[in-house]
Amino acid sequence: MEAKSNTARIIRTFVRGYEVSGNRAEVWHLSDKKQWTCAKEAYEKNDNVLFAIPLYVENVPGIMLEFLETLQPKKEAGTKMSFILQGGFGEASQLRCGEAYLEMLPSYFNCEYNGTLIKGDNFGLSWVPEGMAEKMAAHYEKMGRSFAEKETFYKEEVNEFAAPEYFSEKEIRQYKYIGRWIQKALFNYIAKKNGCKKPLDDKPYQVK
Numbered sequence: 478m479e480a481k482s483n484t485a486r487i488i489r490t491f492v493r494g495y496e497v498s499g500n501r502a503e504v505w506h507l508s509d510k511k512q513w514t515c516a517k518e519a520y521e522k523n524d525n526v527l528f529a530i531p532l533y534v535e536n537v538p539g540i541m542l543e544f545l546e547t548l549q550p551k552k553e554a555g556t557k558m559s560f561i562l563q564g565g566f567g568e569a570s571q572l573r574c575g576e577a578y579l580e581m582l583p584s585y586f587n588c589e590y591n592g593t594l595i596k597g598d599n600f601g602l603s604w605v606p607e608g609m610a611e612k613m614a615a616h617y618e619k620m621g622r623s624f625a626e627k628e629t630f631y632k633e634e635v636n637e638f639a640a641p642e643y644f645s646e647k648e649i650r651q652y653k654y655i656g657r658w659i660q661k662a663l664f665n666y667i668a669k670k671n672g673c674k675k676p677l678d679d680k681p682y683q684v685k
């Protein structure tokens with residue numbers, strides 16, 4: 478899964494930027510349950526923990542919640558917990574519900590909330606050729622450098638990174654008349670590549 482994950486690419490790119498100044502990061506993939514023991518140990522021994530999360534139905538995926546249930550609150554205060562929350566759709570507004578959830582999460586673990594980097598428009602990362610994916614994710618490297626320097630995600634910087642909050646009327650019109658046909662063709666192409674044999678708008682249970 479790691480090879481196809483947009484989150485894995487984002488965190489790889491972010492860490493590259495973070496490590497430029499000599500910092501070191503341990504990375505564990507929670508989508509692979511075999512890595513949970515190491516991830517738990519990393520949570521327990523480090524005082525700077527960052528979760529990178531894909532947005533699934535407006536919030537955090539179930540597997541992450543399952544992992545969180547295995548963690549104990551930290552005995553001593555002082556651990557900083559930060560987040561990267563990324564999604565497929567372009568408007569930052571639809572990541573705000575997840576962001577609000579993450580803002581209160583660290584207190585359950587006796588940790589300190591240290592900011593969330595949100596950004597949408599990441600659907601295509603694992604579908605495009607390698608070089609293009611690298612270019613599309615490159616802004617995360619810059620944010621990795623910034624996080625190393627500032628040791629937090631500042632809200633103003635995050636909002637700038639995550640923009641637009643909402644699409645403009647012009648963008649919505651463009652999508653309605655052009656964008657959605659391109660997107661439909663693209664989704665059909667991807668579905669076919671993944672072995673789908675029926676059209677995506679097939680309605681097998683519709684009463685005729």
Ligand SMILES: Cc1cc2nc3c(=O)[nH]c(=O)nc-3n(C[C@H](O)[C@H](O)[C@H](O)COP(=O)(O)O)c2cc1C
Pocket residue numbers: 481482483484485531532533534535536563564565566567571597599600603
């Ligand atoms: C079941 C499911 C639900 C999703 N829900 C949302 C959503 O509510 N908002 C959004 O912007 N993207 C949504 N997405 C898109 C993913 O967040 C996006 O493609 C992300 O980059 C996937 O990261 P991953 O490849 O690491 O899983 C969803 C994807 C799936 C598979």
